[in-house]
Amino acid sequence: xxxxxxxxxxxxxxxxxxxxxxxxxxxxxxxxxxxxxxxxxxxxxxxxxxxxxxxxxxxxxxxxxxxxxxxxxxxxxxxxxxxxxxxxxxxxxxxxxxxxxxxxxxxxxxxxxxxxxxxxxxxxxxxxxxxxxxxxxxxxxxxxxxxxxxxxxxxxxxxxxxxxxxxxxxxxxxxxxxxxxxxxxxxxxxxxxxxxxxxxxxxxxxxxxxxxxxxxxxxxxxxxxxxxxxxxxxxxxxxxxxxxxxxxxxxxxxxxxxxxxxxxxxxxxxxxxxxxxxxxxxxxxxxxxxxxxxxxxx
Numbered sequence: 214x215x216x217x218x219x220x221x222x223x224x225x226x227x228x229x230x231x232x233x234x235x236x237x238x239x240x241x242x243x244x245x246x247x248x249x250x251x252x253x254x255x256x257x258x259x260x261x262x263x264x265x266x267x268x269x270x271x272x273x274x275x276x277x278x279x280x281x282x283x284x285x286x287x288x289x290x291x292x293x294x295x296x297x298x299x300x301x302x303x304x305x306x307x308x309x310x311x312x313x314x315x316x317x318x319x320x321x322x323x324x325x326x327x328x329x330x331x332x333x334x335x336x337x338x339x340x341x342x343x344x345x346x347x348x349x350x351x352x353x354x355x356x357x358x359x360x361x362x363x364x365x366x367x368x369x370x371x372x373x374x375x376x377x378x379x380x381x382x383x384x385x386x387x388x389x390x391x392x393x394x395x396x397x398x399x400x401x402x403x404x405x406x407x408x409x410x411x412x413x414x415x416x417x418x419x420x421x422x423x424x425x426x427x428x429x430x431x432x433x434x435x436x437x438x439x440x441x442x443x444x445x446x447x448x449x450x451x452x453x454x455x456x457x458x459x460x461x462x463x464x465x466x467x468x469x470x471x472x473x474x475x476x477x478x479x480x481x482x483x484x485x486x487x488x489x490x491x492x493x494x495x496x497x498x499x500x501x502x503x504x505x506x507x508x509x510x511x
Contacts, residue, residue: 260282264281265480265484266480267285268476268477268480269477269480270290270292270477272285272291272477273476276476292481293481293484293485295481296482304463305489307458307461308462310374310378315385318382319382320389320431320434320438322382322386323389323434324419324424326342326386326390327389327394328419328423332405347387349383349384361380361451365452371454372454373458376453377449385434385438385441405418405422443461445460446462449462461486464482465482465486
């Protein structure tokens with residue numbers, strides 16, 4: 214009987230990497246190019262805003278004699294006083310009436326149309342209506358100026374605020390329907406079925422279920438359409454004539470004379486015109502960003 218003796222095997226050589234255990238997560242590399250591009254874009258955006266603000270506080274006689282990027286040593290509010298005294302309140306009210314009168318009906322109609330398209334997608338008529346809305350996105354506003362002007366004249370609406378409200382509603386509907394329909398499609402079908410089992414009508418389901426779940430999308434299209442209509446210049450220029458019907462963007466022409474332009478007064482009017490937009494964005498910023506990025510977070 215033979216006995217075989219075996220040497221105990223020595224453990225293999227342990228590498229320093231294994232001795233230390235799992236490696237720490239690699240440090241994030243700094244994106245110097247992205248950071249530089251971000252700062253460059255900030256400068257590109259901030260410099261015009263800075264120039265607009267400091268120029269609106271300069272006297273007209275000293276505007277051309279001073280450095281455009283250096284603030285005035287004795288800032289003045291005479292430009293803002295001139296703008297307010299030049300029927301600014303009337304132009305502001307006209308812009309508010311046109312914006313509110315166009316945005317509210319456009320959003321309500323678009324929401325109901327988007328709900329009908331999503332819920333009745335099997336109906337050929339609704340699919341055709343959805344195709345018409347999509348075709349509306351391909352038609353630019355500039356291509357409709359002449360026929361739109363003729364239609365407004367035939368309806369005896371020329372030089373009125375209603376002549377600005379009706380086309381604004383029409384041009385706001387296609388994009389609003391597209392955005393709202395995509396959000397309504399994301400609502401689980403089981404929720405609609407449960408509402409139907411409970412005996413709810415389509416009208417109740419529309420306002421009790423679809424509206425609260427798509428609130429970010431509704432606020433998104435509301436803010437977007439309000440900014441677009443508020444800043445509109447072409448329609449007021451073509452469809453109005455009297456100074457009493459001017460909106461704020463068109464009223465900036467009031468400070469352009471025959472032989473020159475009162476630049477500080479124009480920029481003061483620009484600042485006053487932008488303030489309502491900034492307030493609207495400040496209140497709806499979170500809802501606007503959540504509505505715009507909702508499609509990327511799913």
